[in-house]
Amino acid sequence: MSEENKKIVFSGIQPTGGFTLGNYLGAIRNWGPLQNEYDCIYSIVDLHSLTVRQDPATLRRQIRESAAMLLACGVDPEKSILFIQGDVHQHAELSWILSCYTQFGELSRMTQFKDKSKKHPENVNGGLFTYPVLMAADILLYQTDLVPIGADQKQHLELSRDIAIRFNGIYGDVFTIPEGYFPKVAARIMSLQDPTAKMSKSDANENAKIMLTDDGDAIIRKFKRAVTDSGSEVRAADDKPGVTNLMSIYSAVTGKSFEEIEREFEGKGYGEFKIAVGESVRDTLMPIQEKYRTYLADKDQLNAVLKSGAEHASYIATKTLRKVRRKIGLD
Ligand code: ATP
Ligand code: LTN
Numbered sequence: 001m002s003e004e005n006k007k008i009v010f011s012g013i014q015p016t017g018g019f020t021l022g023n024y025l026g027a028i029r030n031w032g033p034l035q036n037e038y039d040c041i042y043s044i045v046d047l048h049s050l051t052v053r054q055d056p057a058t059l060r061r062q063i064r065e066s067a068a069m070l071l072a073c074g075v076d077p078e079k080s081i082l083f084i085q086g087d088v089h090q091h092a093e094l095s096w097i098l099s100c101y102t103q104f105g106e107l108s109r110m111t112q113f114k115d116k117s118k119k120h121p122e123n124v125n126g127g128l129f130t131y132p133v134l135m136a137a138d139i140l141l142y143q144t145d146l147v148p149i150g151a152d153q154k155q156h157l158e159l160s161r162d163i164a165i166r167f168n169g170i171y172g173d174v175f176t177i178p179e180g181y182f183p184k185v186a187a188r189i190m191s192l193q194d195p196t197a198k199m200s201k202s203d204a205n206e207n208a209k210i211m212l213t214d215d216g217d218a219i220i221r222k223f224k225r226a227v228t229d230s231g232s233e234v235r236a237a238d239d240k241p242g243v244t245n246l247m248s249i250y251s252a253v254t255g256k257s258f259e260e261i262e263r264e265f266e267g268k269g270y271g272e273f274k275i276a277v278g279e280s281v282r283d284t285l286m287p288i289q290e291k292y293r294t295y296l297a298d299k300d301q302l303n304a305v306l307k308s309g310a311e312h313a314s315y316i317a318t319k320t321l322r323k324v325r326r327k328i329g330l331d
Helices: 021-034 056-072 090-099 104-108 111-119 126-140 151-171 216-224 241-254 258-264 270-297 299-328
Strands: 008-013 039-044 081-084 146-148 179-181
Touching: 008 021, 008 126, 021 039, 021 056, 021 146, 021 241, 039 056, 039 299, 056 081, 056 270, 056 299, 081 299, 090 126, 090 299, 104 126, 104 151, 111 126, 111 151, 126 151, 151 179, 216 270, 241 258, 241 270, 270 299
Parallel strands: 008 039, 008 146, 039 081, 146 179
Antiparallel strands: none
């Protein structure tokens, strides 16, 4: 991190079950390029993942795998801070404090809470409800200016802003008010099996999602099976959610505009288009997978990166938390 006054970027991702192409195109892919312009802080938010029951050994493994994948996707520990949220206790502490400045009604309106409670009716726990407060703490601890996230996290970011504005209104300028940073294309990649639902890593249907670790054959096979719409024209339209989703993916990985794609596949059917999308995704992911295997194999290096990341993050977080404690009368 530089000593100059660069803007601060913070983002987090849950270490649950590997990353999807949606996570990559909607969020992680932007993390690398941002490092050249901003001071970036990236976190593997293990505490957030506890809102759904996790197997301990699997979670432990997935935290390491997530770190290796973020490095493979371009997060550079020489330029940015990469750390595990649970290694920096200030997150949990600020989260409790902020929860006392967040209304029950506000949390009840969060669509992710409503969706996830429906999905896991047997485990609608308090953490699931206060999840956005912990996210606000993640962001506000680092005086973050910009938060690169997919469109589905917009509502949570708005709440973080509301909490910060409210807190500042009472105590003066304690927190920087963060802004969202959304990708122009691919902010919302949809399921390959149901283009009206977002591609989600927790989807039980393997054919609905592309994992960043899928092998080349699986990638092509899943795209061949992707649900498309009636007709046969490769054209983006509201009544063609399947084809439009594939076009977004193709556009995101090749950099081609929708018009160029429509021209490229004029007079050709869905079959040819789906294979082209599959191949472009495969060619994007193969070099990432190679790096991923290298990072994952070097355990000592990975541990060293995460340890130094946590130390650095903790140093910054302590400054904010001290200020908060003083303002509210705890110190
Ligand atoms: P879950 O399936 O458990 O809800 P998820 O796939 O949504 O998980 P998260 O860890 O919640 O993954 O999200 C990580 C980042 O990826 C966030 O910035 C989120 O906005 C982005 N993201 C997730 N799914 C998509 C998607 N389908 N399209 C674009 N961005 C996405
Ligand atoms: N809720 C986010 C993950 C997350 C996050 C953050 C993203 C937790 N803390 C802070 C940006 C900034 C999600 O992607 N589901």
